Amino acid sequence: MRIFVVGLGAAGRRHLANARALGHDAEGGRLGDAEQFGPDAIVVASPTGVHLDALRWAADRGVHAFVEKPIAASSAGxxxxxxxxxxxxxxxxxxxxxxxxPALEAIADAVRGGRIGRLLSVRAEVGQYLPDWHPGEDYRTSYAAQASLGGGALLTLSHELDSVRWIAGEVDAVQGCAVHVSSLELDVDDVAELVCRHAGGAVSSIHLDFLDRSYNRRSRWVGEEGTIAWEWGGPARLLPADETLSAATPDALEGTYLAALQDFVEAAAIEVCEAVAAALPEV
Incomplete structure (x- = not known):
């Protein structure tokens, strides 16, 4: 598959290397360079504020699109x-x-498999001090720090929003706030706190921030018959039995990027095969 990576920042360079590692003919650059390359698929790794432009470009040309999270800076369009x-x-x-x-996959399997009974509540949080994200770079110039580029804690740290919705189910109602509370020089929110009611009845609270001086990512899933606790890099544990659902995985992150891209390519290949089959004349 011919894959063009739009945007060659840190995320884009990783996607480009992964696409090549998976054996694809891959190049990268600006969206305006993609036409000449003639891709079967694009990977959108540009700032969040221009994700939608790239998605529209792909949709108009019948090109598959893997869009870095979040899909856009707002739902408009x-x-x-x-x-x-x-x-x-x-x-x-x-x-x-x-x-x-691996830990979140194990949590999802355990919750769906009834290991903790009916899910009642979830607490998920992530925090990391924004100036520490890219040592040697001025955090004020990063997309995460600028509203015009689709930054802010709520959008940039949205993995927790996705994982909670993925495991706990669709959200029926949500309340919360996303505000700038620190002395960091930003024009976006640096902390967000949300409370969600899910279709299955569970309640979740989700915390996201650019402020924590020590990297923090963890979640706790409380059911009628047990609890699952997980902290980044450590095991996912079923309590009170203290059963390990997933072993400690301090080096698992890089593999998730490769797996996500591979999953997308396989899905796109199925679409291509179905399209080709549909175009074949009946015999």
């Missing part, structure tokens, strides 16, 4: 772009690679 993509028969995926993390 997303539905229309996805409708065009569906009409074109292309695969669109969003890069929530933590769905492929």
């Amino acid at each position: 997303v539905g229309e772009a996805l409708a065009v993509a569906e009409q074109a028969g292309i695969t669109v995926a969003v890069g929530y690679n933590l769905r492929f993390h």
Whole structure:
């Protein structure tokens, strides 16, 4: 498959290397360079604020699209772009690679398998001090720090929103706030706190921040018959039995990026095969 990576920042360079590692003919650059390359698929790794432009470009040309999370800076125009993509028969995926993390996969299997009974509540949180993200770079110039580029804790740290919805189910109602509370020089929110009510009845609380001086990512899943606790890099444990559902995985992150891209490529290949089959004359 010919894959063009739009945007060659840190995320884009990783996607380009992974696409090549998976054996694909891959190049990268600006969206304007993609036409000449003639891709079967694009990976959108540009700032969040321009994700939708790239998705529209792909949908209009019948090119599969893997869009880094989140899919866009707001919901405006997303539905229309996805409708065009569906009409074109292309695969669109969003890069929530933590769905492929062994611990979260184990948690999802345990919750769906009834290991803790009916899910009642979830607490998920992530925090990391924004100036520490890319040592040697001025955090104020990063997309995460700028509203015009689709930054802010709520959008940039949205993995937890996705994983909770993925495991706990659709959200029926949500309340919360996303605000700037620190002395960091940003024009976006640096902390967000959400409370969600899920269709199955569970309640979740989700915390996201650019402020924690020590990297923090953890979640706790409380059911009628047990609890699952997980902290980044450590095991996922079923309590009170203290059963290990997933062993400690301190080096699992890189593999999730590769797995997410591979999953997208396989889905896109199915779409291509079905399109080719549909175009074949009946014998």
